[in-house]
Amino acid sequence: MSESSPRYPAKVIARLLKLSERHVRNLVKDGVIPPPERGGRYDLITSVQGYVTYLRERTMGKELAQTDAHLERTRLLRAQADRTELEVSELKGVMIPADEVVEEWQQMIGNARARMLGLPSKVAHLVLTAETFSEAEDIIQTQVHEVLNELSGNGLPTRKRKKQDTQDMVAPAKANGKRVGRQASKAVA
Numbered sequence: 390m391s392e393s394s395p396r397y398p399a400k401v402i403a404r405l406l407k408l409s410e411r412h413v414r415n416l417v418k419d420g421v422i423p424p425p426e427r428g429g430r431y432d433l434i435t436s437v438q439g440y441v442t443y444l445r446e447r448t449m450g451k452e453l454a455q456t457d458a459h460l461e462r463t464r465l466l467r468a469q470a471d472r473t474e475l476e477v478s479e480l481k482g483v484m485i486p487a488d489e490v491v492e493e494w495q496q497m498i499g500n501a502r503a504r505m506l507g508l509p510s511k512v513a514h515l516v517l518t519a520e521t522f523s524e525a526e527d528i529i530q531t532q533v534h535e536v537l538n539e540l541s542g543n544g545l546p547t548r549k550r551k552k553q554d555t556q557d558m559v560a561p562a563k564a565n566g567k568r569v570g571r572q573a574s575k576a577v578a
Contacts, residue, residue: 396430406440489546497540504536
């Protein structure tokens with residue numbers, strides 16, 4: 390003789406599982422809890438077992454397909470928003486692709502290295518003509534500064550450097566229509 394499991398309305402099942410009645414209906418729709426029988430009554434044992442199995446799978450990382458799809462969509466939207474934000478920053482000139490900056494710096498360092506290695510042969514004959522130690526020191530210092538000036542750029546790629554230079558040349562702001570700075574001294578005749 391088979392024993393029949395007690396059947397209860399959604400309100401009792403919801404209270405037993407500490408859920409809302411709406412959540413119980415959603416679990417039925419998702420196939421977690423079997424649907425109610427005639428009269429809207431749920432089988433107590435299969436409802437509890439279904440919910441326990443659902444929780445076990447969820448803690449083991451086996452989310453429902455619907456939940457996975459929602460999480461994946463959220464992840465996709467976040468990635469698309471991040472990508473768009475980066476593209477806008479690049480278009481505004483706020484950000485520069487790293488590979489362009491690396492290429493520019495490699496070129497600058499390579500040029501500086503070549504010029505530094507060429508310094509001894511360039512400076513040797515100039516130093517020989519110097520009459521004093523101070524004069525020789527000035528010649529060497531001038532040549533070293535020429536090489537170092539090449540590195541004094543901002544390191545931005547050429548096309549970005551032109552944009553940056555034009556942005557830096559913005560006219561100074563007015564101070565509410567008032568004079569800025571100190572008053573000029575009167576010339577004495």
